[in-house]
Amino acid sequence: MSTLTTTDPRTGAATSTGIEPTSAAEVGALASAAAEAFRALRAYPRVWRAGLLRALADALEERRVELVETAMAETGLAEARLNTELTRSAFQFRLFADAVDEGGYLEAIIDHAASTPMGPGPDVRRMLVPIGPIAVFGSSNFPFAFSVVGGDTASALAAGNPVVIKAHSSHPLTSQRSFSALADAAAAYGAPAHTLGIVYGQAAGAALVADPAIAAVGFTGSLSTGRILQEIIDQRETPIPFFGELSSLNPLIVTPDAASARADAIADGLFTSFTGSAGQLCTKPGIAFLPAEAGGIVDAIVARAQDAAPQALLNSRILGAFDEIRERLIDDGKARSLVAPHTGADGFTLSPAVLEIDAADVTAAVAEEAFGPLIVIARYREVDEVRIALEAIPGSLTATIHGEASESDLVATLASEVQDLVGRIVYNGYPTGVRVSWGMHHGGPWPATNTQHTSVGISAIRRFLRPLAWQDAPEAVLPEELRDGAADVPRRVDGVLELAASA
Amino acid sequence: MSTLTTTDPRTGAATSTGIEPTSAAEVGALASAAAEAFRALRAYPRVWRAGLLRALADALEERRVELVETAMAETGLAEARLNTELTRSAFQFRLFADAVDEGGYLEAIIDHAASTPMGPGPDVRRMLVPIGPIAVFGSSNFPFAFSVVGGDTASALAAGNPVVIKAHSSHPLTSQRSFSALADAAAAYGAPAHTLGIVYGQAAGAALVADPAIAAVGFTGSLSTGRILQEIIDQRETPIPFFGELSSLNPLIVTPDAASARADAIADGLFTSFTGSAGQLCTKPGIAFLPAEAGGIVDAIVARAQDAAPQALLNSRILGAFDEIRERLIDDGKARSLVAPHTGADGFTLSPAVLEIDAADVTAAVAEEAFGPLIVIARYREVDEVRIALEAIPGSLTATIHGEASESDLVATLASEVQDLVGRIVYNGYPTGVRVSWGMHHGGPWPATNTQHTSVGISAIRRFLRPLAWQDAPEAVLPEELRDGAADVPRRVDGVLELAASA
Structure with a gap:
């Protein structure tokens, strides 16, 4: 196969990147490896994961000069804008780290055994758990904030999922170098192998979405490409959620x-x-x-x-x-x-x-x-x-x-x-310049997005989680966050919201 | 058109119900009327909606004898079981009323304007808002708990949405009489006309799902019927979420x-x-x-x-x-x-x-x-x-x-x-007998359900809500729950979770 090219939009000059499109077999291997990483990640507590996110933020900033220069040549965007965007992506990793530490995103609930009008009710405890390897498709227009190092990657990792990224064809070198920054930092931090993966080429992207090991897709891009990905999902044996940010007139x-x-x-x-x-x-x-x-x-x-x-x-x-x-x-x-x-x-x-x-x-x-x-x-x-x-x-x-x-x-x-x-x-302002904060919402009715969730702000993490309930579980099998006694996360106990013990 | 029949499974005897299948034109009119009701419902505060839910609970219990008798004849289920199920449905309306009063389900967040590493950040306030008229398809096996008066209806109404129910063909009279109990109570309480609606017949159900006014579908039933409904949704101009509880081996x-x-x-x-x-x-x-x-x-x-x-x-x-x-x-x-x-x-x-x-x-x-x-x-x-x-x-x-x-x-x-x-x-227990409580989860990976949400427990309300953010909004246009000062709901303010002032 021929290697991917990169084009400088300021001059139209195209050069070879030396990057080969990922083969279908390689995509399958990466997805399976991500599934292994998913199981391995379970062994690590929240505080470990928050540390990983902070290490990724540091790595991004350490490679700022190289990354911004690469992105300028591939996107034609201005240096100041790209510098701010990289800062935003690092900030986003750190904000998700704070959210993981805080633990409110788990939506932990404890209902102790109780008598009810229908008879005795069992002890039920519930919180959100990660769903599995996430495929992330970045956008052309945000080489950092909505791409390899963007919000989908940050929120999926924060939730406890491995991520396999489809590199955008419009900025392959930025994708490769961003990925290398993250992957190196994750390895140095001691993360399980294949917590992060990347694939190149359109066919590889399609194979990734079709792969049985993939649990959800995050996508920022055009309505037409979004429809193509949805069609691939519709043909899967097991359907998976597709979080698409597609089109907006504003x-x-x-x-x-x-x-x-x-x-x-x-x-x-x-x-x-x-x-x-x-x-x-x-x-x-x-x-x-x-x-x-x-x-x-x-x-x-x-x-x-x-x-x-x-x-x-x-x-x-x-x-x-x-x-x-x-x-x-x-x-x-x-x-x-x-x-x-x-x-x-x-x-x-x-x-x-x-x-x-x-x-x-x-x-x-x-x-x-x-x-x-x-x-x-x-x-x-x-x-x-x-x-x-x-x-x-x-x-x-x-x-x-x-x-x-x-x-x-x-x-x-x-x-x-x-x-x-x-x-x-x-x-009395302007919609551009989306603040990254706890409450920011980036989503809207179809065709702005195709779900009731957001791709910016801390609640973006909800896309990559699902509830799990434990009924009459022995303490030893309960997650730390659901055990009786003082908790380091906010919880709703018997219907009453309680702040974390340390708060 | 011929009227619907009802069959007593204990004897096999079929009798006419006198209920006519709802025509396509009638479905369209009901869906449009529900859209009007949706706008009207916005004028009412949470405390009003909690009162509505409690009025519905009371109405159910007032008609207990008639409803249970009707359901026995249409389902062959035992009287004790049906009595408990009706109690459960009334309890569920009241539990959602408590949750609406409490307000945590709004996920209210306030991020005050602040300086950030990317420059000044605007004031951003976010909470969940209702999405619009919900189509509810009940199941054959729970004539109360997962039908007209079930969890989908309760959670959709609790969120602030009108509901249009597709009566189950296996218990049309139970559906009709349950609906009449709810609709009469809603009218007596002063709810907007068409806050609740019902349609009869398979064609009417299909037309309901296809109707542009419908914002989401809640469904408990077979995988095959679920696939048919999903296909109808896939052909809509505007796709909508489909919350299906489909099949489970347990x-x-x-x-x-x-x-x-x-x-x-x-x-x-x-x-x-x-x-x-x-x-x-x-x-x-x-x-x-x-x-x-x-x-x-x-x-x-x-x-x-x-x-x-x-x-x-x-x-x-x-x-x-x-x-x-x-x-x-x-x-x-x-x-x-x-x-x-x-x-x-x-x-x-x-x-x-x-x-x-x-x-x-x-x-x-x-x-x-x-x-x-x-x-x-x-x-x-x-x-x-x-x-x-x-x-x-x-x-x-x-x-x-x-x-x-x-x-x-x-x-x-x-x-x-x-x-x-x-x-x-x-x-060390049994999965049957699902407790209705804050943290109960009724959902699971495909084909158990097709989403990352639940159809039992308070968080079932999340299915019928979406986030909305207000940026630099004047106080007058903000919902009460997002204004500065003491709040009657829990909120996250500048990243810190705060309990309601009254808590």
Whole structure:
């Protein structure tokens, strides 16, 4: 087989990586080895696993210069952005370490034996346990945060599962070197062999999802690739959960008073949000509802877009899809082009595109995600036009509302309108720049995601756990966390939530 | 269309119910009305919803005599069993009311704005919110606990969702009268119209699952019907979660010392567990591993099975399937018949069947659930034979281990062997008789269930919720539970779990 190539999107130059696609036999061996690692990992307590996560964070930062340089050449993303993204990934490993130490994620419950209206009830103890080897498919647009060293890997490991990663074809060397940083650190820490694995190539990814040893799939990418992976899962003998972050339009609404009061700030903020990282963010605001009279904001965005230099896109496929979708938004969606993008002299580079439409004309045809630096500005005369237009918007990761204190009823109405449509509502800000914290949610109704879980924030760990109950179990077979006496995790005991003894 | 019939399994007598199958148009109208109710329900606080659940519990008990009598005639189950089951369903509504009052199920998290290694982080607040109208498909074998008034209905309502129930064809009158008890009580309590709905007939059930207004499906039933519903979901424009409790063999293992020390008690307990409710329980132990030398236990079970009078099965379809599967276990699975069942003079009645096999001969062909009073006794010479045989057992709701204190290493080894196979491990007891409590788990690896969630216990509510995050939200649009200051629910604030202020 030929080795994988890597392409610098800033120049279009392709070079061989020397990495060979993983064969089907190798994928099978890796998955089986991960299943062995899964059993071996059971022997280690939470505090050990928290230490492993911290060792991985340290390793990432130790190799920062090499990793960021590699990612720049493979993604065309800016150094500052990639540095922050690496910091975010290390921070994420450490935050999951804290969560593993804290133990609340186990959802430990003890129901002592008791008499009930139905007769004597047995002693029942329950907590969440890891589910098995997790296949992680990273995204093209986050070579660190949603890739080898990203949230799926961190949360799956935090839960106690081994991980087998499918390297993204758009950044194979970044994947390889990130993996090497993690794998070396895990080995040095004394983790079981094959706690981490990686495969290369599309066929290897498909084989991985089909492998009986794989217990779940985490995926951040396109709806079309997501559908292909789901079809592979549907053909498995044993179906497995598929956690997909797929597509998002992220509507943003500016109220009349906000448009008057903060025109310049909103023009600035919106431009930065839809063009940052060349608009290749799943939380990019793809459609913005502005009052008809807010021409100043539109003019300012248009001026900035016209002056903007082309930025590198991640790969030629994204550039091609961008052009296609932009044309569809105009031809089928009836949007008007205010600023047409232009490409640079080299590589896969593009300047921002701005489209406009009357809010009353918004249909599903103009409500398609264009991955790249494009925004559709929908101008409304009556707020009711926004309400109706929102019915054409597919489920999204986020919605954003800019409103003033003077319009609290309107803001509440808009909030109520978007609530069923999204996973996160942002007020007077921008949806890009997802904070990694305990409560952050990155998910939303289909097609934003395909589950009721999140891929960012500590509760992302829930995707890779399942409940297990012990009935009348002798103390010796109970996990430490479920034994009577002082516990180092919060628990619900006979219906009453108790903090950890050390808290 | 012809009206639905109801059949008394004790006599085989079929009579018309006067209930007409719900038309496709009526299903659509009911689902749309449920979507309206969903929006209306948002206006009510948790304490109101807890009161609704308690009103439903009261209504059930008020109509106990009528409901139990109706269920006896439609299911052939014994009065005492049905009385307990109704008590259990009322208890379950009240336990969910307590959980709604307590509010921990919201998983409320507040991350105040803070500086992070990646720069300033916004204020992020997150909790779980209801997902929309839930379609509930009850089971034939639990006319109360897993049907109209069962755990799916209780947990979906507790979460804040309307429910549309598909009445089970095996007990249409029980379904109708149970629904009437709930609907009347909900109306009297002042709940929005169509908070509860019901449809009749197979075509109506299919239309319900396909309806765009339905947000999730809860199902307890056969693997084959589960697959049909999943196929309908796969054809929807918007996929929805399907929570299926499908099939379970529930292996039970008796160690050598336990077999010696407690032969009589184990023979009694095992016989009662696999024949109770005519073996029509999803947690029935379908295969029991006994030491080769434990002939006394086998003899006692055989004697009791031979003496047992036929019990009514739920319907003729179950009787037919039972015969077929029993023949397959003998022909393909190579089991020997120790006691052949005999049918009674009237209706769909059957006495217990006992099969035997050497543990070394256990294959997937003998590891099939036979819904009804049948057990396969697998005799082992070496415990290692059990370990190998377990590899042929499909994912189950439960596994049970009978062991003595003298054998703690063996018990730990067996526990480790079954852990990945099941959702609940029972020690020195029996898996039937599922306690309703905070921590009970009723689920397990495929094909026991198809998700990482449970259908019994308070965490069953998680199936019908999704996370929503508010970023930098003005206090007025935040739910009460996420506002600063004293809270009446437990919350995680800046990473630290806090009990409710009133706790």
